Amino acid sequence: MTDLPLIGDYSTPTTELSGARIGVVTFPGTLDDRDAARGVRMAGGEAVALWHADEDLQGVDAVVIPGGFSYGDYLRAGAIARFAPMMDRIIDAANSDAKLPVLGICNGFQILTEAHLLPGSMVKNDHLKFICRDQILRVENNTTAWTNQFAAGQEISIPLKNQDGQYVADEKVLDELEAEGRVVFRYVGWNPNGSRRDIAGISNAAGNVVGLMPHPEHAVEAGYGPDHTGTDGLGFFTSVLTQLVGGTK
Amino acid sequence: MSAEVAEKEFNIDTVDNAAASPDVELPWAELGLKQNEFEEIVKILGRRPTAAELAMYSVMWSEHCSYKSTKNHLRQFGQKVTEEMKKDLMVGIGENAGVTDLGDGWAVTFKIESHNSPSFVEPYQGAATGIGGIVRDIISMGARPVAVMDPLRFGAIDHPDSQRVVHGVVSGIGGYGNSLGLPNIGGETVFDPIYQGNPLVNALAVGTLRHEDLRLANASGVGNKVVLFGARTGGDGIGGASVLASESFDDTKPSKRPAVQVGDPFAEKVLIECCLELFKNSLVEGIQDLGAAGISCATSELASNGEGGMRVELTDVLLRDPTLTPGEILMSESQERMMAVVTPENVAAFEAVMAKWNVEYSWLGEVTDDDRLIITWNGEVIVDVDPKTVAHDGPVYDRPYARPEWQDALQADTFRGSVNAAILPSTGDELKAAVLELIASPNMCSKNWITDQYDRYVGGNTALSSPDDAGVVRVDEESGLGVAIATDANGRYTYLDPYAGAQLALAESYRNVATSGAVPAAVSDCLNYGSPEDSDVMWQLAEGIRGLSDACMELGVPVTGGNVSLYNQTGDKAIHPTPVVATLGKFDDVARRTPSGWRPDADGQAIYLLGETYDELDGSEFANLRGHLGGLPPKVDLAKERLLGELLINASRDGMIDAAHDLSEGGLAAALNEMVLRYGVGARVALDDLCERDGIDAFTALFSESQARAVVAVPRSEEVRFNDMVGARGYAVTRLGVVDAESGALEVQGQFTATIDELREAHEGTLPKYFG
Numbered sequence A: 001m002t003d004l005p006l007i008g009d010y011s012t013p014t015t016e017l018s019g020a021r022i023g024v025v026t027f028p029g030t031l032d033d034r035d036a037a038r039g040v041r042m043a044g045g046e047a048v049a050l051w052h053a054d055e056d057l058q059g060v061d062a063v064v065i066p067g068g069f070s071y072g073d074y075l076r077a078g079a080i081a082r083f084a085p086m087m088d089r090i091i092d093a094a095n096s097d098a099k100l101p102v103l104g105i106c107n108g109f110q111i112l113t114e115a116h117l118l119p120g121s122m123v124k125n126d127h128l129k130f131i132c133r134d135q136i137l138r139v140e141n142n143t144t145a146w147t148n149q150f151a152a153g154q155e156i157s158i159p160l161k162n163q164d165g166q167y168v169a170d171e172k173v174l175d176e177l178e179a180e181g182r183v184v185f186r187y188v189g190w191n192p193n194g195s196r197r198d199i200a201g202i203s204n205a206a207g208n209v210v211g212l213m214p215h216p217e218h219a220v221e222a223g224y225g226p227d228h229t230g231t232d233g234l235g236f237f238t239s240v241l242t243q244l245v246g247g248t249k
Numbered sequence B: 001m002s003a004e005v006a007e008k009e010f011n012i013d014t015v016d017n018a019a020a021s022p023d024v025e026l027p028w029a030e031l032g033l034k035q036n037e038f039e040e041i042v043k044i045l046g047r048r049p050t051a052a053e054l055a056m057y058s059v060m061w062s063e064h065c066s067y068k069s070t071k072n073h074l075r076q077f078g079q080k081v082t083e084e085m086k087k088d089l090m091v092g093i094g095e096n097a098g099v100t101d102l103g104d105g106w107a108v109t110f111k112i113e114s115h116n117s118p119s120f121v122e123p124y125q126g127a128a129t130g131i132g133g134i135v136r137d138i139i140s141m142g143a144r145p146v147a148v149m150d151p152l153r154f155g156a157i158d159h160p161d162s163q164r165v166v167h168g169v170v171s172g173i174g175g176y177g178n179s180l181g182l183p184n185i186g187g188e189t190v191f192d193p194i195y196q197g198n199p200l201v202n203a204l205a206v207g208t209l210r211h212e213d214l215r216l217a218n219a220s221g222v223g224n225k226v227v228l229f230g231a232r233t234g235g236d237g238i239g240g241a242s243v244l245a246s247e248s249f250d251d252t253k254p255s256k257r258p259a260v261q262v263g264d265p266f267a268e269k270v271l272i273e274c275c276l277e278l279f280k281n282s283l284v285e286g287i288q289d290l291g292a293a294g295i296s297c298a299t300s301e302l303a304s305n306g307e308g309g310m311r312v313e314l315t316d317v318l319l320r321d322p323t324l325t326p327g328e329i330l331m332s333e334s335q336e337r338m339m340a341v342v343t344p345e346n347v348a349a350f351e352a353v354m355a356k357w358n359v360e361y362s363w364l365g366e367v368t369d370d371d372r373l374i375i376t377w378n379g380e381v382i383v384d385v386d387p388k389t390v391a392h393d394g395p396v397y398d399r400p401y402a403r404p405e406w407q408d409a410l411q412a413d414t415f416r417g418s419v420n421a422a423i424l425p426s427t428g429d430e431l432k433a434a435v436l437e438l439i440a441s442p443n444m445c446s447k448n449w450i451t452d453q454y455d456r457y458v459g460g461n462t463a464l465s466s467p468d469d470a471g472v473v474r475v476d477e478e479s480g481l482g483v484a485i486a487t488d489a490n491g492r493y494t495y496l497d498p499y500a501g502a503q504l505a506l507a508e509s510y511r512n513v514a515t516s517g518a519v520p521a522a523v524s525d526c527l528n529y530g531s532p533e534d535s536d537v538m539w540q541l542a543e544g545i546r547g548l549s550d551a552c553m554e555l556g557v558p559v560t561g562g563n564v565s566l567y568n569q570t571g572d573k574a575i576h577p578t579p580v581v582a583t584l585g586k587f588d589d590v591a592r593r594t595p596s597g598w599r600p601d602a603d604g605q606a607i608y609l610l611g612e613t614y615d616e617l618d619g620s621e622f623a624n625l626r627g628h629l630g631g632l633p634p635k636v637d638l639a640k641e642r643l644l645g646e647l648l649i650n651a652s653r654d655g656m657i658d659a660a661h662d663l664s665e666g667g668l669a670a671a672l673n674e675m676v677l678r679y680g681v682g683a684r685v686a687l688d689d690l691c692e693r694d695g696i697d698a699f700t701a702l703f704s705e706s707q708a709r710a711v712v713a714v715p716r717s718e719e720v721r722f723n724d725m726v727g728a729r730g731y732a733v734t735r736l737g738v739v740d741a742e743s744g745a746l747e748v749q750g751q752f753t754a755t756i757d758e759l760r761e762a763h764e765g766t767l768p769k770y771f772g
Helices: A033-043 A085-095 A107-114 A171-179 A234-244 B003-009 B015-020 B035-045 B051-060 B071-079 B116-121 B123-139 B160-180 B239-247 B265-280 B294-305 B326-331 B344-356 B387-391 B407-412 B419-423 B428-440 B491-496 B498-515 B535-555 B621-625 B638-653 B667-679 B688-694 B698-703 B716-728 B756-771
Strands: A021-026 A046-051 A062-065 A102-105 A121-123 A131-139 A155-162 A166-168 A183-187 A199-203 A209-212 B089-091 B098-103 B106-114 B144-154 B184-191 B200-210 B225-230 B286-289 B309-313 B337-342 B361-368 B373-377 B380-385 B462-464 B471-474 B482-488 B519-528 B559-565 B578-587 B606-610 B659-662 B682-685 B710-714 B733-740 B745-748 B752-755
Touching: A021 A033, A021 A234, A033 A046, A033 A062, A033 A234, A062 A085, A062 A107, A085 A102, A102 A107, A107 A121, A107 A209, A131 A199, A166 A199, A171 A199, A183 A209, B015 B380, B035 B051, B051 B294, B051 B326, B051 B380, B051 B387, B071 B535, B098 B519, B098 B559, B098 B578, B106 B123, B106 B482, B106 B578, B116 B123, B116 B160, B116 B200, B123 B144, B123 B160, B123 B200, B123 B265, B123 B286, B144 B160, B144 B265, B144 B471, B144 B482, B144 B578, B160 B184, B160 B200, B160 B265, B160 B756, B184 B471, B184 B482, B200 B482, B200 B519, B200 B578, B225 B265, B225 B294, B225 B344, B265 B337, B265 B344, B286 B294, B294 B309, B294 B326, B294 B337, B294 B373, B294 B387, B326 B373, B337 B344, B344 B361, B380 B387, B407 B491, B428 B621, B428 B667, B428 B698, B428 B752, B428 B756, B482 B498, B491 B498, B491 B535, B491 B578, B498 B519, B498 B535, B498 B578, B498 B638, B498 B659, B519 B535, B535 B559, B535 B578, B535 B638, B606 B638, B606 B716, B621 B667, B638 B659, B638 B710, B638 B716, B659 B667, B667 B682, B667 B698, B667 B710, B667 B745, B667 B756, B688 B698, B688 B733, B710 B716, B716 B733, B745 B756, B752 B756
Parallel strands: A021 A046, A021 A062, A062 A102, A102 A209, B106 B519, B106 B559, B144 B184, B309 B373, B519 B559, B682 B745
Antiparallel strands: A121 A166, A131 A155, A131 A183, A183 A199, A199 A209, B089 B098, B098 B106, B106 B200, B144 B200, B225 B337, B225 B361, B286 B337, B309 B361, B373 B380, B462 B471, B471 B482, B482 B578, B519 B578, B606 B710, B606 B733, B659 B710, B682 B733, B745 B752
């Protein structure tokens, strides 16, 4: 594992990372696309805007599906966005031999479950309210494309903000996720939405597709993250950039 | 039902018909017009109005749209302005929102509005569409909305109806604002039985733009096209227009529900992005949002602010309900709609942007070379008016006002003269109990239960947000250029002294902005009062406007826009006059903002109190806890506020302070508690020097609400420099104690020690206890 690059210090290994191109998808109703693009840039990558209605992945090396309320989430979170032409391309690329790294954040996680890239689903928070807070997570799997720069068991603090954040799946699926090490993040201290087994994020079997409810892109810059200091979210973006240039794993 | 069928059902009242049938009875009284107002309309037109014209005039000449009771007083905001105050003002009062220059080619626009009455009738949608409406005002200036804030007033916390109103309003604000991707960066929440049937739901939005993107609401350029885009027009928010059902032959049409508009935040989010793309490509000449009075307002304002007239075909409006009559279409307040003026060359490009964002639109007409606003229905003229008479020449009233007879008795009833004076806390244990009681009280308790339901992170530019003194947002990521905003009002102060109370609202929001480190630059106000037809209330209003405009002049901050909300009363019982004042401040670099509490690494820093403390408990939160309201509010000293502001801004700029919190409601007791709880770091303070210098006891030191005060944390290395600066300006300062990261408590030496757990339990338990 390489050292975590510091903000503003891109000497090594990030001189190579700057060549990596990360797509950020925008649907009607997407809210955190600019934040996700900032996270990519802060980590040293190049952010590429992808429009939901287009069919061209523009040769990106990885994709972030950011948070928001795609199509208003009036039907079921992510249910309509999943049918966008861009999603077809992302599904194909994620399942291909090239194993395109895909990160779904909040509404992006919901879209990935609707697209069956990830199992389970999100329902309304058990307390029935929208909740915005600084949330502590434990990194349960640091071998995925998006977590390889964290230490196993590391606790990180990033913002959580959602209405439909309660992760549910049947017991068999949950047992499988646990057994295969695909529970990537767990809530620590307090389960903010009633998610089964305190699950905050999961991955697919290959580890290239990761979804989570909390928002790493809101914790990439000192002054604007949790308590205005936290930058724990940066590790998601440096992880994928590091993997893309063959820095680790 | 097809449009064809609908057509046949209307008895269209054309201009020709109106001219030929002067004696037809019209329901002007039911539409809220007074007889003299109706006669004025007949005089302007030289004939009776058509049903559609009557609908337009009635809604545009309403108190809400015409400011007819306050216009004569509001003028002071435009008159009491110096050249210096105008220096950075790009757009002043009268447009959708004021615009202030930020430097580096950036500008900022902000405005606060009320959505009080709808939020009582239907709390969720009322509050939601309050956000929607103010955000569209910001978009129409050519700006990208970047944040919202919500000052709220509810009835008693334990009143059964507060469950309905509080849950509805908070989830409405969250449900709409969160879906727009706008961080909610602050506001305030007050509970008082005086607002029981009249909760106040004010909404503020702020937006940023490059100078060249500034857009105004005017229709110019003969032959330019007029387009309506966004959501379809439905029967929501029509209100009084239903009495125009005489336009219809039968009553089998869908009912005109709901009277409160229903919001669709997804449609608004798409509209924001779509408008910003229009601005970026310079595809619109003029733009106006549709809010109160819908198409009536948009067409008459666009036409009267431009150079020519406008001709519009009303059957081209896309409808959700095809049975709507022309009058109803003109009055509908359906949300998420915009009207724009587009040159013929840009029509195709405009349509391409609509197609990209899947936004519906319809071309309604064009700008003409005469000065008339002509609206047709299938080619037949149903409105033919001078748009200025609709939009700007409404009635103006000099409502009688007089100082209420009861005002003297109210001001003579001081807290110290009341029965409460005999049982004030004085021992350490009593003071501790009083502090815990104060910080747990509905007004002083933590509002996290509310603000945690709002997204404060989206956009990645929020540098400070509730519970800090001001919300701070970065505008330019390269330079760190940014803005701070705080909203404040104290209805009890304003009830005791309407002139001083309005000034105190400004003083506090100004102080909050300066405490965060920003330079106050502009003001927007939302004046919430009772009925202007009551001479007592009208006096409160006249005094409030006079007080606020005088204070703005003295502090050098211009009012750039706002809103007046009247008739906030049930029967004869008016709310406390509540002038909510929003002050906007500028930062060259938001990195130097000052948070409202000290962090663990501030251990050992010195805690100072700036300003003097007098025996000022009348109207205070402590008096409120004891059920007392009388006397005079704290003294206003704007020269001191200005000086304090300069000290706080300089201290922030030069890195002399690491934390600052203004003193306002709840006084020093509330401020120390909030600073300790901000990051959970304790402090040791002593009140002896303060009490000796100001001639007060410990109780007064903790609970007085004297103005022009702030608590700051100063690193040891900066103490000499800080004291030199404050001393050179002759400002009162006293060292209270030190930050203590080890103690886990707030210790008031010689009086009491309260652990952080005790403080937190008291402060944060209240709202969850009532609202779950």
